[in-house]
Amino acid sequence: MLEQLVRLGRIGIGSLEQLGRGHLLLLHMLAGISALFTRPRLLVNQLYSVGVLSILIIAISGTFVGMVLGLQGYYILSQFGAEQTLGVMVAASLVRELGPVVTALLFAGRAGSALTAEIGLMKATEQLSGLEMMAVNPVKRILTPRFLAGFIAMPMLAAMFSALGVMGGYFVGVGLLGVDDGAFWSQMQAKIDLYDDVLNGVIKSLVFGFVCTWIALFQGYNAVPTSEGVSRATTRTVVHSSFAVLGLDFILTALMFGE
Amino acid sequence: MTNNRTIEILVGAFMAVGLLALFFLSMQVSNLSSSANGDGYQVQARFDNIGSLKVRSPVTMAGVRVGRVSAIAFDRKTFEAVVTLRIDSAYEQSIPDDTFAKIFTAGLLGEQYVGLDAGGSATFLAEGSNITLTQSALVLEEIIGQFLFSKAEEGAQIE
Amino acid sequence: MIDDGSLVSIRNLRFYRGERAIFDGIDIDIPRGKVTAIMGPSGTGKTTLLKLIGGQLRPTSGTIHVDGEQVDRLGIRDLYRLRMRMGMLFQSGALLTDIPVFENVAYPIREHTGLPESLIRKLVLLKLEAVGLRGARDLMPHELSGGMARRVALARAIALDPMMIMYDEPFTGQDPISMGVLVKLIRALNDASRLTSIVVSHDVREAAQIADYIYIISNGKVIEHGAPDAMMNSASEWTAQFMNGLADGPVPFHYPAPGLEQDLLGVA
Numbered sequence: 001m002l003e004q005l006v007r008l009g010r011i012g013i014g015s016l017e018q019l020g021r022g023h024l025l026l027l028h029m030l031a032g033i034s035a036l037f038t039r040p041r042l043l044v045n046q047l048y049s050v051g052v053l054s055i056l057i058i059a060i061s062g063t064f065v066g067m068v069l070g071l072q073g074y075y076i077l078s079q080f081g082a083e084q085t086l087g088v089m090v091a092a093s094l095v096r097e098l099g100p101v102v103t104a105l106l107f108a109g110r111a112g113s114a115l116t117a118e119i120g121l122m123k124a125t126e127q128l129s130g131l132e133m134m135a136v137n138p139v140k141r142i143l144t145p146r147f148l149a150g151f152i153a154m155p156m157l158a159a160m161f162s163a164l165g166v167m168g169g170y171f172v173g174v175g176l177l178g179v180d181d182g183a184f185w186s187q188m189q190a191k192i193d194l195y196d197d198v199l200n201g202v203i204k205s206l207v208f209g210f211v212c213t214w215i216a217l218f219q220g221y222n223a224v225p226t227s228e229g230v231s232r233a234t235t236r237t238v239v240h241s242s243f244a245v246l247g248l249d250f251i252l253t254a255l256m257f258g259e
Numbered sequence: 260m261t262n263n264r265t266i267e268i269l270v271g272a273f274m275a276v277g278l279l280a281l282f283f284l285s286m287q288v289s290n291l292s293s294s295a296n297g298d299g300y301q302v303q304a305r306f307d308n309i310g311s312l313k314v315r316s317p318v319t320m321a322g323v324r325v326g327r328v329s330a331i332a333f334d335r336k337t338f339e340a341v342v343t344l345r346i347d348s349a350y351e352q353s354i355p356d357d358t359f360a361k362i363f364t365a366g367l368l369g370e371q372y373v374g375l376d377a378g379g380s381a382t383f384l385a386e387g388s389n390i391t392l393t394q395s396a397l398v399l400e401e402i403i404g405q406f407l408f409s410k411a412e413e414g415a416q417i418e
Numbered sequence: 419m420i421d422d423g424s425l426v427s428i429r430n431l432r433f434y435r436g437e438r439a440i441f442d443g444i445d446i447d448i449p450r451g452k453v454t455a456i457m458g459p460s461g462t463g464k465t466t467l468l469k470l471i472g473g474q475l476r477p478t479s480g481t482i483h484v485d486g487e488q489v490d491r492l493g494i495r496d497l498y499r500l501r502m503r504m505g506m507l508f509q510s511g512a513l514l515t516d517i518p519v520f521e522n523v524a525y526p527i528r529e530h531t532g533l534p535e536s537l538i539r540k541l542v543l544l545k546l547e548a549v550g551l552r553g554a555r556d557l558m559p560h561e562l563s564g565g566m567a568r569r570v571a572l573a574r575a576i577a578l579d580p581m582m583i584m585y586d587e588p589f590t591g592q593d594p595i596s597m598g599v600l601v602k603l604i605r606a607l608n609d610a611s612r613l614t615s616i617v618v619s620h621d622v623r624e625a626a627q628i629a630d631y632i633y634i635i636s637n638g639k640v641i642e643h644g645a646p647d648a649m650m651n652s653a654s655e656w657t658a659q660f661m662n663g664l665a666d667g668p669v670p671f672h673y674p675a676p677g678l679e680q681d682l683l684g685v686a
Contacts, residue, residue: 048266052273091288122515130512133472134526134574135501141529156277163280166288185287190324193315194289202281 022218025139029147029217032140042145050111050146050213051153055160057110058103062161065098066090066168073169074177086179087188090169091162095192095201096257099162101249104208107154108241112216115146116237119220120230128221143217150216154209155202162201200256207248212241299326299348300386304360304373309340310396312362312371318344320375325350328373344373346384355380356388362396371396425450425582425614426471431480433463433470440466442638443480448582453608453615455629455646457622458636459660459669464618465509467635468584471616472506473497485581502530505575505583509590511567513559513574519546520555523574530578545573549603565596569603576607582614583607589621597621601628622661626650634660636669 036043073089119142122128128138166188173179192198216237223233309331318326326346334341346354357378364371375390384390426448433441440463448454456464469475470482473489482489487500513522523542527533533541546552549569559567568588575583585604589597605628608615619625626632626646633643634657642649642657650661659667675681 044267044270047270047273051277052269055273055276095284095288125515126508126510126512127514129469129474130506130508130514130571132474133501133504133506133508134529135498136526136529137498153273153277156273156280159277159280159284162288163283166284188288190317192289194285198281198284198289201284 018222021222022214025143025218025221026214028139029144029214032137032144033148035140036144036148042141043148046145046149047153050115050149051156054107054110054153054157057106058157058161059164061102061106062094062099062164063168065102065161066094066165066170067172069093069098069165070169070172070177074173074179083173083177083179084183085187085191086169086173087166087184088191090173091166091188091192092197094162094165094169095197097249097253099158099165100201100204100208101245103158103161103205104154104212104245105242107150107157107209108212108216108238108245111150111153112212112237112241113234115150115213115216116220116223116234117230119143119146119217120223120225120233123221123223124225124227124230139221143221147213147217150213151206151209154212155205158201158205158208196257200252203256204249204252207252208245211244211248215241215244299345300351300384301329301343301345302384302386302388302390304342304344304390304393305334305337305339306342306360306362306393306395307339308395308398309342310362310364310371310398312342312373312396316370316372318346318373318375320350320354320377325354325375342373344390351385352383354384356382356384356390357392358384358390359392359394360390361394364397423447423449425485426616427483428471429481429483431470431482432478433466433475434478439638441477441480441635444635444638444640446633446640446643448614448616449631450614451608451612452630453604453617453628455617455619455625455632457619457625457632457634457660458641460620462636463638464620464635465586468506468586468616468618471584472501472504502526502578503581505578505580507568507571507575507583507585507588509587511559511564511571513562513567513571515559517558518555519551519557519559519562519570522559522570523577526574526577541577542573545577546570548576548607549573550599563596565592565599568592568596568600572603572607576611576613579611580613582616585615585617585619587619588617589619589624597624600624604628622663626661636660 069090070086073086074083077083077086077089119128122138122142128142131138131141170184174181174184219233219237219240220230223229312328312331314328314331316328317324318328326344328342329345330343332341332343333339344360354375355378357380359376359378361374361376362371363374378392424447426446428444428446431441431444431446432439446456446467456467458464466475470477471484471489473492476490484500485503487496489497489500492500513519514525517525520542523545524538527538527541543552543555546555549572551566551569551573554562554566554570559570562570572583588600588604592600601624604615604617607613617625617629626649629646631643632646632649634641634649636656642652642654644652649657652658652661656668658664659669665671
């Protein structure tokens with residue numbers, strides 16, 4: 001009985017310690033942002049590996065998710081004779097939810113895990129330690145540019161996802177299933193609001209970008225410097241990021257759309 | 260590592276495509292192009308009952324959207340709902356001041372909106388005008404209630 | 419307390435990792451301009467000692483002075499300033515894997531000086547020439563052999579002309595030729611630029627060959643220290659066992675265990 005209590009206590013203290021370290025790391029990373037303005041090169045390189053290299057998976061997923069929404073939406077809406085509102089359904093679900101959320105989940109799998117593995121391996125091969133001994137702060141030099149790149153890339157990727165999704169839905173709905181072209185767009189424009197829908201979606205993806213990149217970098221920085229440690233950290237990145245995204249999405253949705 | 264210049268070009272393209280997607284979402288998908296927020300003029304209308312009318316609900320004339328509901332308040336003296344309508348500036352000096360404002364429902368279960376029926380006056384609505392002729396929202400329960408009541412009365416008369 | 423003749427002086431250093439004492443009150447003086455070897459069996463925290471000197475770890479108690487500054491008390495800014503005058507050669511080389519050899523060596527110069535590109539190029543080529551790898555400047559780190567990677571790392575460590583270099587197990591896992599090259603390099607660099615070198619190693623022969631002074635640590639204590647010759651002929655049985663690599667002696671061959679018979683027969 002006491003053993004169990006001790007174990008529980010250890011888990012509690014351990015997670016608190018992790019949380020504290022995570023926040024300290026975040027503070028250090030944020031403190032390094034100003035120094036980045038003098039060396040935009042670092043940021044550009046990271047935007048390339050975090051953003052540009054993620055475009056393909058985001059574009060393909062976005063298009064297909066939009067096409068599926070178009071199909072499913074059409075079958076359900078046509079039962080009520082409301083297939084004219086297909087555009088609204090496709091755009092609302094993409095802009096509000098699927099765009100930011102699915103992008104964040106894909107981002108965690110594609111870019112987040114890569115970041116963790118990269119930082120974890122740099123730690124395991126003493127590169128971070130080496131930088132420290134060269135009087136270079138590895139948090140500012142290595143982690144901060146990646147953090148900022150993730151934060152910037154996420155809303156861009158989410159916007160691409162949503163935009164391509166709408167095009168995919170348009171292709172299926174209007175192109176294949178014969179929904180009226182004008183009704184598709186006009187209904188969409190009448191019902192989708194710039195502030196309530198588009199802007200809130202962007203805010204969501206900014207939050208997700210912040211959290212996913214933070215988790216990925218922290219897991220890498222905090223990884224046990226062995227091959228097993230790095231592989232575990234990579235797994236944790238994907239799992240923790242996914243939970244964080246889904247949980248935060250609920251909270252943000254409740255805050256934004258609940259009246 | 261790919262050459263620096265290529266990376267710069269690709270990152271530039273990435274940012275451009277991302278911003279373009281955002282632009283597409285705001286202009287093509289949402290109502291930014293047709294809402295022209297901020298300008299236009301405000302008029303007030305008083306209703307006994309506004310049903311489920313909300314701020315940002317559309318204001319239409321002959322089915323064309325001419326503005327939006329910008330505020331809803333409650334008058335504590337007269338127990339009426341005071342609805343502020345923002346009419347787009349394109350319709351300035353074109354809506355007669357004896358226009359009739361009604362609250363309609365789009366379809367059987369759709370959302371509610373304000374419909375304006377033009378009157379015949381030569382003076383027009385302007386900033387701060389009041390629409391005096393209004394008709395409240397139809398509340399389904401009341402209509403059904405009235406219907407049942409009249410049926411019951413009919414039945415009573417027959418007997 | 420600070421002896422002018424020594425660049426690094428460690429007094430009564432204690433360092434605990436959890437409950438376990440890695441160092442339990444050690445005193446070490448590293449003389450200026452000399453090669454000092456710190457030796458001891460694996461797992462005695464030799465690398466930890468270098469990290470303590472470099473300020474990457476803080477001691478539980480005791481003091482570490484480097485060039486008159488107390489490392490364990492320095493703020494981050496002063497610590498970084500001090501580190502610019504220290505070089506460290508990691509066991510793995512710790513080269514940045516995503517940039518070529520030339521950029522690796524240029525890295526500390528670019529980070530800490532605003533020198534023009536033409537001058538950086540000259541400096542880097544000179545440093546690479548010193549380790550004999552000027553021709554390998556365009557290779558990526560994964561294309562280098564272990565010994566070459568260590569030499570590149572050495573060129574990087576001396577890029578800012580530090581006052582001292584710490585070598586973490588420079589000879590481990592090297593073939594005899596690259597081992598010979600490294601021995602020659604460490605000695606030559608030390609003598610040519612009046613560096614102070616600290617070599618952490620358990621390769622007795624090579625360390626004794628280049629060191630001016632040797633410290634032997636084990637179980638968190640300094641067992642013995644002195645010049646290499648004196649150590650080789652030490653009266654201490656322990657030192658003799660370590661220096662000559664004997665299998666049995668004061669350091670038992672067997673890890674502490676219950677009697678073999680008892681274990682095998684499973685008698686409780």
